[in-house]
Amino acid sequence: MRRIAAIGGVAVLAGCVAPSGPPPVAAPPVVAVPSPPVPVVPAVFRMTGVPMQGGLVRGQAPNGAVSVMLDDKPVAVAGDGRFILGFDRDAPGTARLVAMLGDGRQVTQALTVAPREWRIERVDAPYRAGKSDAEFDAARPAELAQIVAARARVTDAAGWRQPMRWPASGRQSGWFGAQRVYQGKPGSYHGGADVAVPTGTPVMAPADGVVILAADRPFTLEGNLLMIDHGMGLNSAMLHLSRIDVRVGDHVRQGQPVGLSGATGRATGPHLHWGLQWRGAKLDPLLVVGVGPAG
Structure with a gap:
């Protein structure tokens, strides 16, 4: 039984001793260290190619773009954000590219x-082409209507993603953009590139696509005309053919034979005229492909 002693009038339990040693040290407070800020990647356009009259540029829209x-x-x-831009033969010297982002911001890039x-x-x-003015004027509106309707068709073609190839190999005999003078009478500029090849030379699809026009009879100027949509507003036209081997709606692959060259329509001799357009802007095949037809 423990004894209780009175010391100075205060009862103290016998046998209890005061603790010895330094008092316990409190743990330091936990201080939150902020994470370094995540760098903000600027939203920009990325493009391949030089904007040029008659040229084609391939681009990547900024991340988060909902429209361009x-x-x-x-x-x-x-x-995947990819797109193409075409510049007409007579395109002005400046253009403005704008992307609207999902958060409401705009990304703008000036193009020269x-x-x-x-x-x-x-x-x-x-x-x-051997017709009187009256004959030409009577036939031409229906031909142009077919061409306009063909270019208005929307297909699932994805050939616009591919590097394009010449539809025939040979000597280049006509250049895009050249001012044509027919037996002394000025005409419109040349809207494509001519390749001098004999009649009956196989003509190939320059890229994957869908046939949007295959003339059932020669047009006044274009002769037997074949048009292929490559998607995203890009389409090809092969003129003066002696034969067309595909039909409207056919899906064709790059390098697939689609017809034979000839000299139908307004032509001084057998050759292939290849025209390219992007949403009405006429393009230079030599710029788009990057090498001559003999290469």
Whole structure:
């Protein structure tokens, strides 16, 4: 039984001793260290190619872009953000590319379109391809209506993603953008590239696509005309063919034979005329492919 002693009037339990040693040290408070800020990657356009009259540029839209406009006209953008831009032979020197992002921000990029000089070509062929003005005027509206309707078709073609190839190999005999003078009468500029090949030379699809026009009879100027849509507003036209081997709606693969060259329509001799357009802007095949047809 423990004894209780009174010391100075205060009862103290016998046998209890005061603790010895320094008092316990409290743990330091936990201080939260802020994480370094995540760098913000600027939203920018990425493009391959130089904007140039008659040229084609391939691009990647900024991350988060929900729409792209070129000079206030909408540009089709694929699900992976890729797109193409074409610049007409007479395109002005500047253009404005705008992307609208999902958070409401806009990304704007000014483009400088390089000018080019154009040659004069004197062609020993009648301006009306052997027809009188009355005959030409009577036939031409229906032909143009077919061409306009063909270019208005929307397909699932994805050839716009591919590097394009020449539809035939040979000597280049006509250049895009050249001012044509037909037996002394000025005409419109040349809207494609000519390849001098004998009649019956196989003509190949320059890229994957869908046939949007296969003329059932020769047109006044174009002769037997074949048009292929490559998607995203890009399409090809092969003129003066002696034979067309595909039909409207056919899916064709790059390098697939689609017809034979000839000299139908307004032509001074057998050759292939290859025209390229992006949403109405006429393009230079030599710029798009990057090598001559003999290469």
